[in-house]
Amino acid sequence: MFKDSARIHVKAGNGGNGCVSFHREKYVAAGGPDGGDGGKGGDVIFEVDEGLNTLIDFKYKKNFKAQSGEDGGTSNCSGKNGADLIIKVPRGTIIKDEVTGMVLVDMIKQGQRCVIAKGGKGGRGNQHFATPTRQIPNFAKSGDIGEEYSLILEMKVIADVGLVGFPNVGKSTILSMVSAAKPKIANYHFTTLVPNLGVVKIDEGKSFVIADIPGLIEGASEGVGLGHEFLRHVERTKLLVHVVDVSEIEGRSAIEDFETINKELLRYNELLASRPQIVAANKMDIPGTEEKYAAFKAELESRGYKVFGISAATNKGLKELMYYISNTLSTLPDTILIDENKDEEVVYTAKDEKPFDIHIDNGVYVVEGNWLRKVLGSTNLDNYESLQYFQRALKKKGVIAALEEMGIQEGDTVRIYDTEFDYSK
Structure with missing residues (x-):
């Protein structure tokens, strides 16, 4: 059966979380932090396969997800990187972002590869957060979330x-x-x-x-x-x-x-x-x-x-x-539909994301943003040093200034996803 268009959803793997761990050894009363880093999430890569001449396979499978990176381990052991997901398409396939309509790539060369969704970076283990004044950091960083896109695939026959x-x-x-x-x-x-x-x-x-x-x-x-x-x-x-x-x-x-x-x-x-x-x-x-x-x-x-x-x-x-x-x-040039990037492997970003968004819901200041989810996941709410790190991150990104511009007062409630706390200067 011939099929020349398809709609699919792709999701790159999330980065693994960093580990919170401390060196333990006989005769060593208090070893330093040795939490390993999380592994990188797998990319979603499209590849031209000369043996394919239709998009019929995408009629039955529409969701594709790359493997996530493994979490970091103790003794400075890093987590394993997630495997890349390679999706094979016929030569002549154009890949578009369904939301923006932007053409991401024109797959016209045999063996051509293109990274469409990039896997998330692995989170850093607590070994990276040790300082002369913070010798036992009880927190690590969560892995980044992998990119995901809804895509339109269109096959345009290659003929002279x-x-x-x-x-x-x-x-x-x-x-x-x-x-x-x-x-x-x-x-x-x-x-x-x-x-x-x-x-x-x-x-x-x-x-x-x-x-x-x-x-x-x-x-x-x-x-x-x-x-x-x-x-x-x-x-x-x-x-x-x-x-x-x-x-x-x-x-x-x-x-x-x-x-x-x-x-x-x-x-x-x-x-x-x-x-x-x-x-x-x-x-x-x-x-x-x-x-x-x-x-x-x-x-x-x-x-x-x-x-x-x-x-x-x-x-x-x-x-x-x-x-x-x-x-x-013999006198005519090749027809190129899309300006090709000269690199063999390209990462496309189809949308720019705001760093954070704040709105008021029944008197509660609700703060949202993907990076906030990651920072919050890295925070040990029961640890003072970890909370200080979290507050510095909010201030550095401009969240505190934005809340003050909106008129937040001492004792008002702030919600960041599932976590609520009282605002205090």
Whole structure:
């Protein structure tokens, strides 16, 4: 089954927590702190797999989570890092942030890897918090929370040439005649429900990939008919071959068909409409077509298009068309949809997060923020030195100043997640 889009949720692993521990040994009455650090959480990494050609696997599994880092141990032992989660996708997959709509990466190279969600850092053990005046720190730092995103995956077929045109104009027949592809062919509209790819071999070591894109109709750019589901698959092509039924056997004008499809391409994507086009006037084997072809060719060549009269059913004119396509492709640059980052491995941040938020709920000052959750988790509320460390962190981040600006008074209640305490200067 072919599937070219999917929505999934990814979550990187959390960092492991630092350990609170003190060295204990025979004849050593009071050893120093020796709590180890937590391990780093695993990243979520996307990787191109040339063997895949559909996103069907994401129909059944939509949630992906990398392994969290292990907590630190005693005797300065650090926790094990969480394993990275590698998600394999077909070449040509674009990954978007569902919330912002931002394109994060265009996966177009075999073996290409990209870190989408970065694992949380491991928390530091209490060995790091010892000072000359605080020799027995009874607290450690919690691990950072791993990033998580809701993503949209879109697969856009990678082909050098895209066959476009109305349904039932002979695109699938052309593909079957010039390559080893075996598309479904029948005499009714929308026979082709998925993009079909074929390799056209011209000479030894010289070939190109051609895609039979399902038929477009008027209104396709707004999603009518097969619309957006398939327009995306011509975006990557370097060259468009516009197939037209020049016999007009279905009662439509060949010129009007040509103009209608180009209008839909323009509405969908201006860059796509600007791709070079070669016109293949098909069904030349039908009696009475020669005169219509002559008028059609004269009109389009006056507009600057190269026109070939062909019969896909009888193979007439296809060889000349394929050689011309091959020669034209050699003069065209590759089509890049997204500006690529030069690094092999990239971390993308799709949203900026406020350091904290404060609001008043029934007279209680509620303070929220991911970093606050981490600092609070690192605090031993029964230990004076740990509480001092917590207060300094709040002051350094500006929480205390923000509370005072909001008019907090001595004795007012402050809530940070599940913990409440009275405000005191």
